[in-house]
Amino acid sequence: MTHFSDPSYSVQHTSGIEISRSAFLSNVAFVRQILGPGVKLSAVVKGNAYGHGLEQIAELCQDADIVHLSVFSAQEAQRILKVRRKPLTIMILGMIDNRDLPWAIAHDIEFFVFERDRLNAAVEAARQLGKKARIHLEVETGMNRTGFDEEELEEVLNLLKKQPEELELVSLCTHFAGAEEMANYLRIRQQLETYNRLYDKVTEAGLQPPLRHTACSAASLNYPETRMDLVRIGIMLYGFWPNLETRIMYMRHNPEQPDPLRRLICWKSRILSIKKVKMGEYIGYGNSYLASKDMVIATVPVGYAYGFSRSLSNVGRVLVHGERVAVVGVVNMNLIMINVTEIRQIRKDDEVVLIGSQGNKNISVSSFSEMSQQLNYEMLSRLPADIPRTITD
Numbered sequence: 001m002t003h004f005s006d007p008s009y010s011v012q013h014t015s016g017i018e019i020s021r022s023a024f025l026s027n028v029a030f031v032r033q034i035l036g037p038g039v040k041l042s043a044v045v046k047g048n049a050y051g052h053g054l055e056q057i058a059e060l061c062q063d064a065d066i067v068h069l070s071v072f073s074a075q076e077a078q079r080i081l082k083v084r085r086k087p088l089t090i091m092i093l094g095m096i097d098n099r100d101l102p103w104a105i106a107h108d109i110e111f112f113v114f115e116r117d118r119l120n121a122a123v124e125a126a127r128q129l130g131k132k133a134r135i136h137l138e139v140e141t142g143m144n145r146t147g148f149d150e151e152e153l154e155e156v157l158n159l160l161k162k163q164p165e166e167l168e169l170v171s172l173c174t175h176f177a178g179a180e181e182m183a184n185y186l187r188i189r190q191q192l193e194t195y196n197r198l199y200d201k202v203t204e205a206g207l208q209p210p211l212r213h214t215a216c217s218a219a220s221l222n223y224p225e226t227r228m229d230l231v232r233i234g235i236m237l238y239g240f241w242p243n244l245e246t247r248i249m250y251m252r253h254n255p256e257q258p259d260p261l262r263r264l265i266c267w268k269s270r271i272l273s274i275k276k277v278k279m280g281e282y283i284g285y286g287n288s289y290l291a292s293k294d295m296v297i298a299t300v301p302v303g304y305a306y307g308f309s310r311s312l313s314n315v316g317r318v319l320v321h322g323e324r325v326a327v328v329g330v331v332n333m334n335l336i337m338i339n340v341t342e343i344r345q346i347r348k349d350d351e352v353v354l355i356g357s358q359g360n361k362n363i364s365v366s367s368f369s370e371m372s373q374q375l376n377y378e379m380l381s382r383l384p385a386d387i388p389r390t391i392t393d
């Protein structure tokens with residue numbers, strides 16, 4: 001046991017997140033089975049690995065022999081370098097300051113290029129280092145977020161051809177604007193057409209990017225032809241469908257199978273304190289909850305400061321002793337109150353599951369986020385980074 005005078009002594013946290021290794025490996029196997037052998041898998045670990053913990057997921061990716069990781073920012077790339085123990089390609093999809101390009105190039109970190117400013121800076125950084133920048137050329141195909149416009153392409157390709165010592169074109173890539181919704185079918189089709197046309201322009205210009213990649217989870221499922229050489233898969237690795245529609249479409253075409261995706265995440269806290277409340281008393285701030293009978297209330301040390309949204313006031317559910325119980329009153333900054341009147345022998349320190357399973361009951365992220373009107377993506381990535389994550393089997 002660590003003695004408290006030890007500087008590394010760490011006090012107990014108010015909650016913790018457990019990440020299931022077996023669920024992750026099972027999701028990876030499912031994704032690989034869908035992709036087949038010819039398509040590379042890049043695990044998207046941006047947003048602190050969708051809230052699961054970047055270091056923990058990078059660890060599990062390496063266990064699963066995933067050799068390609070996609071991050072949003074240079075900072076996330078730097079965090080991965082610290083836990084890398086096998087050859088891993090790191091690809092930055094979004095933010096890297098020009099000042100950090102020499103660092104990225106020196107560490108073999110690849111990055112999207114979607115504007116001239118970064119392209120020019122990459123040439124300069126590569127020249128000074130005497131080492132090629134490995135770049136992914138992102139083209140605008142209709143999302144109108146980032147990507148070179150078609151009119152700019154010729155000039156960019158000319159530059160690439162002039163600077164073979166500085167620039168290595170790893171891929172031509174793009175991103176779809178909502179492949180999870182069939183309502184966007186036409187727009188996605190047009191994006192794909194545009195991408196293919198631009199790809200032809202690149203090859204006609206005499207450049208041969210070894211990789212073509214366009215697909216996220218939803219595109220990989222709904223539009224198999226978007227898989228190409230590599231797919232960038234995020235949400236499915238964490239056990240979620242991009243949206244309900246995608247899940248329904250998949251299940252309709254595979255009626256024999258149970259849902260193949262498994263959640264990794266279990267967010268737990270413990271009961272801080274218990275008290276009795278008499279009928280006719282209000283509970284918590286204000287008057288949003290009036291006890292309609294004598295009640296037993298437990299406080300749990302999580303609140304909106306920890307990602308437990310205020311919109312779960314009076315509607316959230318958590319698990320205690322394997323039972324679903326209600327949040328009563330408003331969610332505070334650091335506390336919630338839950339109704340444990342029906343739970344026998346409730347004690348301080350008893351485990352409370354905020355998301356995940358306990359016994360045979362479950363609080364899913366989607367039920368959690370539906371109650372609070374948040375998308376899975378948003379709810380997960382908002383889980384505070386300072387809640388400790390641990391990997392379990």
Ligand SMILES: *Cc1c(COP(=O)(O)O)cnc(C)c1O
Nearest residue numbers: 044093175216217232233234235
């Ligand atoms: C986030 C992101 C992905 C992954 O999307 P999922 O829906 O989580 O699979 C892929 N590509 C880009 C450019 C992204 O920003």
